[in-house]
Amino acid sequence: MSLLMTRGLSIHFGGVAAVDDVSFAVEEGEILGLIGPNGSGKTTVLNMLSGFLQPDAGEVIFAGENVTRLTTVELARRGLLRMFQMTRVFGRITTLDNMLVAGMAMGLTEKETNQRAQVLLEELAMTHVQYLDAGQLSGGQRKLLEFGMCFIKPPRMALLDEPFAAVHPVMRETMANFIRRRHAMGQTFVLVSHDMPIVVELCQRSVCMNAGKVIAVGSTRSVLESTPVIEAYLGSSSHV
Ligand SMILES: Nc1ncnc2c1ncn2[C@@H]1O[C@H](COP(=O)(O)OP(=O)(O)O)[C@@H](O)[C@H]1O
Ligand SMILES: [Mg+2]
Numbered sequence: 511m512s513l514l515m516t517r518g519l520s521i522h523f524g525g526v527a528a529v530d531d532v533s534f535a536v537e538e539g540e541i542l543g544l545i546g547p548n549g550s551g552k553t554t555v556l557n558m559l560s561g562f563l564q565p566d567a568g569e570v571i572f573a574g575e576n577v578t579r580l581t582t583v584e585l586a587r588r589g590l591l592r593m594f595q596m597t598r599v600f601g602r603i604t605t606l607d608n609m610l611v612a613g614m615a616m617g618l619t620e621k622e623t624n625q626r627a628q629v630l631l632e633e634l635a636m637t638h639v640q641y642l643d644a645g646q647l648s649g650g651q652r653k654l655l656e657f658g659m660c661f662i663k664p665p666r667m668a669l670l671d672e673p674f675a676a677v678h679p680v681m682r683e684t685m686a687n688f689i690r691r692r693h694a695m696g697q698t699f700v701l702v703s704h705d706m707p708i709v710v711e712l713c714q715r716s717v718c719m720n721a722g723k724v725i726a727v728g729s730t731r732s733v734l735e736s737t738p739v740i741e742a743y744l745g746s747s748s749h750v
Contacts, residue, residue, distance in 0.1 A: 511574060511723045513538040513698055514590075519558055519568035528554045530722040532568070536667065540691065541714030543698040543709045543730055547742055550719040552702045559583045559700075560592035573666065586616070589666030593656050594674060601645025603653055605636060608644050612659035622660065630658040633691075635684055643652060650681035657688055667698045674705045686712070706734070718742070 514533035614625030672689040720742035
């Protein structure tokens with residue numbers, strides 16, 4: 511059975527269907543790409559999977575349980591965690607303290623949190639900024655910190671929304687390595703990204719959305735080469 515399944519997921523904003531009858535599955539251990547032109551509904555799907563938005567219709571099944579109406583906290587406890595397109599870290603406490611807060615919120619002891627935080631900061635090349643306030647970090651470093659916070663207690667599934675956008679290439683590589691390493695350890699991801707070379711490399715399978723609907727599912731290459739997907743990208747005025 512798939513680790514996560516959506517069935518007929520739909521939500522409207524003021525009469526406009528932002529997500530319309532979306533069904534797909536995420537298999538245990540895969541990195542599923544979620545692609546599509548700007549405004550196609552990718553972030554809204556992640557918001558519904560992680561409890562930040564309640565769908566008007568449809569359901570989300572996670573690890574065999576119907577989790578459709580659960581809150582973000584209940585979902586995080588079950589191991590379904592998302593990262594944001596715009597990072598959310600506490601700017602006026604240190605990088606390390608952000609990690610500690612995340613660990614304690616996930617129910618780890620202070621000692622355990624400290625140990626894991628040091629390992630993650632090292633892995634993310636952030637040890638030298640651990641005592642800086644997170645507000646002083648660059649955008650890319652804040653994203654790396656968010657990875658650290660998300661993985662202080664590794665989730666069963668991590669939902670990543672444009673982690674590579676506007677990030678310095680060196681940090682992008684740190685991030686990609688982090689994802690590769692976790693994937694090799696069996697971690698499941700859903701990755702929203704406009705960076706097609708990275709999607710092709712990291713995601714064996716992808717789902718492509720356009721105007722709120724799923725227009726293609728399958729191997730990433732076959733999805734990118736399919737006519738509806740090419741038409742969706744060419745037809746969109748947005749930058750891809
Ligand atoms: N909170 C909201 N209120 C009204 N419209 C929204 C809201 N969030 C998203 N939308 C609309 O829903 C559509 C899908 O947006 P989004 O999920 O952000 O797309 P993507 O992440 O694929 O770029 C867009 O037309 C967007 O303007
Ligand atoms: Mg988005």
